[in-house]
Amino acid sequence: MEQVWSALELLGETKQRDTALVHILSHGLRAGEVVQLNVGSFDGKLLFLPDTKTNEPHLVPLKKESRKVLAEYLQLRQQQGEVLNSDFPLMISHHASYREQRDLVRSGKKAAIAKN
Numbered sequence: 001m002e003q004v005w006s007a008l009e010l011l012g013e014t015k016q017r018d019t020a021l022v023h024i025l026s027h028g029l030r031a032g033e034v035v036q037l038n039v040g041s042f043d044g045k046l047l048f049l050p051d052t053k054t055n056e057p058h059l060v061p062l063k064k065e066s067r068k069v070l071a072e073y074l075q076l077r078q079q080q081g082e083v084l085n086s087d088f089p090l091m092i093s094h095h096a097s098y099r100e101q102r103d104l105v106r107s108g109k110k111a112a113i114a115k116n
Contacts, residue, residue, distance in 0.1 A: 001026070020073040021091055023066035040086030042070060 008019050024034055024047070033049050041048045045067055047060040062070065070090075077092065078084055 016069075016073045016076050017092060020070045023062075023069045024091075027060050027062060027066065029060065034091060035089075037090035038086060039074065039084050039088045039090055041090055042074075044071065 004022060008015060008022060011018055021034065024037075025031070027047075029047070029049070030053065033052060036051060037047060037049070041050075045062060047062060049058040049060060052058045074084060082088075
């Protein structure tokens with residue numbers, strides 16, 4: 001994971017989104033759960049997961065730094081002209097897929113290895 005965190009510093013225009021994504025994943029969420037999150041799932045402190053592996057809703061308390069990063073990411077989206085609605089996806093994705101998230105983690109590891 002240290003390599004993934006380091007690799008985030010090497011990213012370009014998707015750095016804030018990818019950093020927020022890694023912060024969310026670091027709380028033990030599955031990629032499929034992240035894809036289902038919408039803006040209304042985040043109340044500033046917690047993530048609400050309506051559908052989990054156990055079919056039970058779940059609240060995930062976020063660490064202080066993760067809350068800050070996610071709030072900054074949402075603020076950036078608003079600054080770029082997006083009017084956020086609680087039903088909009090929490091993480092903007094080109095494909096909104098597990099594959100994209102998996103590839104992000106893999107590319108982060110590769111970039112960190114290449115950097116060393």
